[in-house]
Amino acid sequence: MVQYSRKTTFAAGAVSFVVQHELWDGNVEDHADQGVAILVTGQVGGKETALLRFNCFDQERSYVYGPEQVNRHCRMDPTVDGNPIGWSVKQVKHKLPVMLQAAGYEDIAHQVSGQEVASVLPEVEATARTLFATGRNTVKHNRGTDLFEAGNIRFGLEMRKQVGGDGGLAIHVLADLAGTPGRTYAEETELLAFDCFREAPHYHYGPRNKNHRIFWDKTLVPDPLGWTLEQFKSGKLRDMIQQAGYPGVAADFDQDVVNALMPELEKRAREMDAQPLPAEPTPNLVPR
Secondary structure (H helix, E strand, O other), X not given: OEEEEEEEEEEEOOEEEEEEEEEEEOOOOOOOEEEEEEEEEEEEOOEEEEEEEEEEEOOOEEEEEOOOOOOEEEEOOHHHHOOHHHHHHHHHHHHHHHHHHHOOOHHHHHHOOHHHHHXXXXXXXXXXXXXXXXXXXXXXXXXXXXEEEEOOEEEEEEEEEOOOOOXXXXXXXXXXXXXXXXXXXXXXXXXXXXXEEOOOOEEEEOOOOOOEEEEOOOOXXXXXXXXXXXXXXXXXXXXXXXXXXXXXXXXXXXXXXXHHHHHHHHHHHHHXXXXXXXXXXXXXXXXX
16 A cells, blocks of 8 residues: 655646655555655546656665556666655656657657756755655654563553554564663654554554554464564564664664563563553554
8 A cells, every 4th residue: 555645746848747755565566665756747648647757765766667558667776876856857857758758658758848847847856855854754652551671672562542443552662762861861762663453463664764664464464463572582673673774773682681571571462462452542642
């Protein structure tokens, strides 16, 4: 499922540019991601059609010839190409007609006005850069009611209920990223969140920064809580913290401390998971 937000369209003669923020879950393009898509659209057979697409995302940095017909994907190289928004705008400015021809839209390519395209590109780029920063979907959950200290991280357990009625046990992996605990202040950040819900269970990499969200396949993972606990016990948590964008925390992670804690954590998690859902929806500190 793709979630769209804040879509803006810029007309430029025979083509238009659409700038929109997208949030992908883990069942789209084989990975969870988010960022800005820049689409070049035009009239084909009386229908507004996507002719080219530039994916300027956290992970997916690619462009697509004829997304609705040819659907030919090409990769950007972040090492060589640099910022994906800047790179995409540069290609549109200098190579739009030949790219449209490669996408199979030769008639539209001949109608493109370089002057009209150049006149809107600064605003297209400014909008894309602003949306990439301000449209980011992040969440800040409650830290939980039952806390378990495990070296440089802690686990927070919480029974949650969403507005739509779904819910279940959530396990938050937390760490202090700034300050000094017990002295002046400490800034606690949620690194990972495992929402072991009854209907739509899922987990988040970096809820407070990238918020890459993956939904479990309940056919293959009928017990999301058991799957989550198994990752903790099998040593996968360090790599998951690294993938969430916190290499410093991952470097200081101590699996032996987590292993010693697991029997108590698992017992309490199972006890809480067996409880009925709260009567009222659980508020997030920042809405989803």
